Amino acid sequence: MLSRVADSLYWMSRYLERAENTARQLDVTLSLMLDTGGASVESRWQHLVAALGKPAGLRVSGTSDEMARAMVFDPLTPASITYCVNAARENARQVREEISTEQWQRLNRLYHQIHDPETEAGFEASASDTLTTVLDGIHLFQGVGGSTMIHGQGWQFIRLGRYLERAYSTATMLEAAVPDLASAQDRENSAYQYLDLVGLLRSCTAFEAYCQVYTADIVPDQILEFLLLNRDFPHSIRYAVDNIRYAIESIQRHGGKRAPELAASVGKLHAMIEYSSIGEILSGDASTFLHSIREQCLRIHETIYRNYVQYSIQSALTV
Amino acid sequence: MPAGSSVAFDSLFGDYPLDCAYDEMRTPSGSIRPHYRALAEMLASLPAGELQRRKQSADLSFLTQGITFTVYGRDEGTERIFPYDMLPRLITATEWDRIERGLTQRITALNLFLRDIYSDAKILADKVIPSELIYSCKHYRRQMRGLDVPRNVYIAVVGSDLLRLDNGEFVVLEDNLRVPSGVSYMLTNRRVMKRTFPQLFASCGVKPIEQYPQLLLATLRALAPEGRPEPNIVLLTPGVYNSAYFEHTYLARQMGIELVEGRDLVTHDNIVYMRTTDGLKRVDVIYRRVDDDFCDPLIFRSDSALGCAGLFNAYRAGNVTITNAFGTGLADDKAVYAYVPRMIRYYLNEDPILPNVETYILGEDRDREYALANLDKLVVKAVGESGGYGMLIGPHASQQKRAEFAAAIRANPRNYIAQPTLDFSRAPCLLDGKLEPRHVDLRPYVLYGDKVQIVPGGLTRVALEKGSLVVNSSQGGGSKDTWVLE
Numbered sequence: 001m002l003s004r005v006a007d008s009l010y011w012m013s014r015y016l017e018r019a020e021n022t023a024r025q026l027d028v029t030l031s032l033m034l035d036t037g038g039a040s041v042e043s044r045w046q047h048l049v050a051a052l053g054k055p056a057g058l059r060v061s062g063t064s065d066e067m068a069r070a071m072v073f074d075p076l077t078p079a080s081i082t083y084c085v086n087a088a089r090e091n092a093r094q095v096r097e098e099i100s101t102e103q104w105q106r107l108n109r110l111y112h113q114i115h116d117p118e119t120e121a122g123f124e125a126s127a128s129d130t131l132t133t134v135l136d137g138i139h140l141f142q143g144v145g146g147s148t149m150i151h152g153q154g155w156q157f158i159r160l161g162r163y164l165e166r167a168y169s170t171a172t173m174l175e176a177a178v179p180d181l182a183s184a185q186d187r188e189n190s191a192y193q194y195l196d197l198v199g200l201l202r203s204c205t206a207f208e209a210y211c212q213v214y215t216a217d218i219v220p221d222q223i224l225e226f227l228l229l230n231r232d233f234p235h236s237i238r239y240a241v242d243n244i245r246y247a248i249e250s251i252q253r254h255g256g257k258r259a260p261e262l263a264a265s266v267g268k269l270h271a272m273i274e275y276s277s278i279g280e281i282l283s284g285d286a287s288t289f290l291h292s293i294r295e296q297c298l299r300i301h302e303t304i305y306r307n308y309v310q311y312s313i314q315s316a317l318t319v
Numbered sequence: 320m321p322a323g324s325s326v327a328f329d330s331l332f333g334d335y336p337l338d339c340a341y342d343e344m345r346t347p348s349g350s351i352r353p354h355y356r357a358l359a360e361m362l363a364s365l366p367a368g369e370l371q372r373r374k375q376s377a378d379l380s381f382l383t384q385g386i387t388f389t390v391y392g393r394d395e396g397t398e399r400i401f402p403y404d405m406l407p408r409l410i411t412a413t414e415w416d417r418i419e420r421g422l423t424q425r426i427t428a429l430n431l432f433l434r435d436i437y438s439d440a441k442i443l444a445d446k447v448i449p450s451e452l453i454y455s456c457k458h459y460r461r462q463m464r465g466l467d468v469p470r471n472v473y474i475a476v477v478g479s480d481l482l483r484l485d486n487g488e489f490v491v492l493e494d495n496l497r498v499p500s501g502v503s504y505m506l507t508n509r510r511v512m513k514r515t516f517p518q519l520f521a522s523c524g525v526k527p528i529e530q531y532p533q534l535l536l537a538t539l540r541a542l543a544p545e546g547r548p549e550p551n552i553v554l555l556t557p558g559v560y561n562s563a564y565f566e567h568t569y570l571a572r573q574m575g576i577e578l579v580e581g582r583d584l585v586t587h588d589n590i591v592y593m594r595t596t597d598g599l600k601r602v603d604v605i606y607r608r609v610d611d612d613f614c615d616p617l618i619f620r621s622d623s624a625l626g627c628a629g630l631f632n633a634y635r636a637g638n639v640t641i642t643n644a645f646g647t648g649l650a651d652d653k654a655v656y657a658y659v660p661r662m663i664r665y666y667l668n669e670d671p672i673l674p675n676v677e678t679y680i681l682g683e684d685r686d687r688e689y690a691l692a693n694l695d696k697l698v699v700k701a702v703g704e705s706g707g708y709g710m711l712i713g714p715h716a717s718q719q720k721r722a723e724f725a726a727a728i729r730a731n732p733r734n735y736i737a738q739p740t741l742d743f744s745r746a747p748c749l750l751d752g753k754l755e756p757r758h759v760d761l762r763p764y765v766l767y768g769d770k771v772q773i774v775p776g777g778l779t780r781v782a783l784e785k786g787s788l789v790v791n792s793s794q795g796g797g798s799k800d801t802w803v804l805e
Contacts, residue, residue: 003594004583093559097568097578153596256596308596313585316592316599 001153005095007309009154012091013161019084020138021169025051026071027131028199038192050176055079065124073120081134085114100148103141110137153254160247167240168297173203174227175290181220194218204235225278238273245270259307269296333753341485342756343408343746354411354804361519371752374405377515401504402797404748407512408759408779415775415803418489421673422763423771424663426477429650431666433473437463447665448658455733458648462618466635468644469542475642477765483744490674496651498608502764503566505778506531508800524805526775532573538768539604542640550603553579557609557625567608586629589636604640611645653702653736654680679737681728690737694721697737714740748781758782760790775803
């Protein structure tokens with residue numbers, strides 16, 4: 001597979017995952033703001049910006065409506081949903097012949113929906129509807145891809161992009177939530193705290209799944225355990241890392257270069273999560289642990305690039 | 320059945336005019352030409368509305384097969400189908416035989432001409448063609464001088480445009496020797512027509528064209544550098560913003576070869592590689608759909624991002640075949656065109672089978688004087704342009720436009736040629752449920768690897784606008800399927 005094509009598929013997928021993550025976290029935050037007895041609107045926004053990894057260029061002042069609009073519609077802010085959807089579509093267009101027509105149509109429809117002037121005009125009244133449209137569009141794209149695209153190397157690059165972005169953004173979100181989780185530990189659960197904790201789970205579509213495992217007993221440590229270490233939940237970090245590993249193995253099975261360096265960096269992250277218990281993590285410094293996951297994700301990204309996309313000609317010729 | 324007698328038939332033809340030009344389907348007296356009878360009978364036998372229904376199903380077929388071009392601007396990202404006409408254009412076996420022999424002769428001579436110009440230039444020494452005409456051509460590439468190209472084939476893929484004049488004879492209007500396009504429409508038109516008119520297709524006895532991608536692949540393989548028995552063949556595209564991008568993806572898919580852009584390629588030690596996820600992979604043959612100017616920033620335009628630095632040196636070293644060769648545009652220059660019949664006599668010692676259109680070379684004093692005095696009767700073309708750009712259709716142009724062209728011709732006579740306004744043939748097209756005649760040309764596709772091969776057919780381009788003589792797709796033209804009969 002051409003490096004350029006792999007690169008475009010990988011980024012198409014990362015951008016959509018990023019848009020999905022932003023849409024879900026924004027939706028939860030806007031809904032939490034409705035309960036005025038909890039944290040202040042300002043601190044909610046600060047928290048959201050931190051949970052998104054303090055992306056550069058994101059508007060952090062003004063009214064709630066202005067900030068939310070910027071986060072959804074500003075085409076010039078790399079963190080906005082519109083920016084991510086545009087970038088995903090642009091990448092898809094470069095490799096139009098690699099993805100299925102159905103995938104292209106879904107992505108195109110999502111693009112037109114978000115660019116429809118009526119969507120922006122009616123945003124204040126129906127923010128949640130808009131965000132649901134975005135999420136639906138992305139889910140449709142992923143579902144249709146799963147059933148119409150050939151599951152070869154290109155598909156594995158799509159999966160690689162999705163799960164690497166997911167591991168990174170979930171770690172970022174949890175890292176921002178650690179102080180709140182720690183403080184919630186010490187006090188009686190108030191109704192507002194309960195809402196906040198449920199909000200954290202909802203940001204990862206994890207509330208119902210969590211209840212199935214732990215019942216509706218919302219305990220901070222268990223939330224952390226669930227989102228970090230659960231083996232079966234698709235938005236947990238462990239699940240994402242398992243899938244990163246699987247995608248890389250599949251890429252190599254489908255004709256991609258063997259890359260021991262890449263196997264090592266993914267293996268390291270995998271082992272770190274595989275052989276950790278929540279007790280250990282909490283007795284140490286959870287923030288540092290999460291931060292290390294993020295750094296390792298970045299390293300994996302660089303290694304993918306070094307091996308599959310932007311390798312130097314000299315290195316490729318000496319092999 | 321005496322065609323024309325049934326009610327359905329009359330309503331279909333309505334006031335179909337036979338006023339001028341050669342009609343592909345009907346004789347001047349109005350009767351149906353013999354090879355069109357099966358088509359006419361089928362049209363007459365179809366119940367009302369049936370044609371329209373089939374048209375819709377054909378539209379859908381184009382759309383679902385993705386035979387579309389992308390529209391930018393307001394409806395950004397929406398896909399439209401390429402305009403086409405439902406009714407096939409028929410050519411008899413005898414007519415085709417002449418076209419095939421004529422084009423084979425012509426392409427052979429043009430290739431010998433390129434070989435000659437880029438080596439000894441004997442034809443210039445013998446004063447058959449004036450040297451200044453060649454050396455002032457903007458498509459002449461001095462870098463090609465003395466360079467050996469594989470099998471001496473400069474033009475592996477050619478599309479020549481033919482017209483049928485009022486005497487029924489085909490003439491060559493121009494040759495496209497650089498990066499001719501449109502072959503994907505020829506192939507997809509055929510697929511849709513077979514589905515739309517299966518019985519008619521079977522009863523007419525049509526020669527197949529579906530083997531084109533395979534022949535193209537074999538042609539490219541035949542031109543691979545020595546010692547590369549399993550050549551890696553790629554198609555080089557300028558990218559998604561090129562209007563022919565659909566065709567590039569289509570051909571790459573049909574041939575099972577990689578579609579690459581300039582940024583996918585790197586050169587090292589005069590060898591071309593493509594970047595893959597499995598490391599660098601050597602490239603042996605490049606079927607390029609990028610113009611000369613943009614192929615290699617080190618040799619041609621230095622501001623081009625579409626090509627790959629070092630490509631030309633690798634080509635010169637014989638490590639990669641790039642086809643068509645560079646500098647072939649010289650031979651489809653519209654002024655050089657006027658000399659093709661003389662080339663055929665010079666290199667092959669034969670009379671041209673397919674004639675040229677009468678052409679005035681405005682760099683020559685006598686021709687220019689005549690042309691400037693008769694601008695209202697002539698078509699003037701800029702020699703370096705294609706696709707219907709830079710053209711004056713005298714009889715239809717305003718006084719002011721003619722004056723502008725006259726000034727431009729005086730300023731740079733080498734840049735223009737003039738031809739009489741041709742009354743070329745018209746074929747019936749289905750427009751709003753009625754048959755109406757529209758001007759058509761014919762672009763057969765010629766391949767030249769081991770030998771010259773032409774698939775029986777080509778792209779019939781249609782000037783869909785009433786009275787229009789311009790068939791180029793960039794100027795509102797459409798296409799129709801071309802059936803060469805057994």
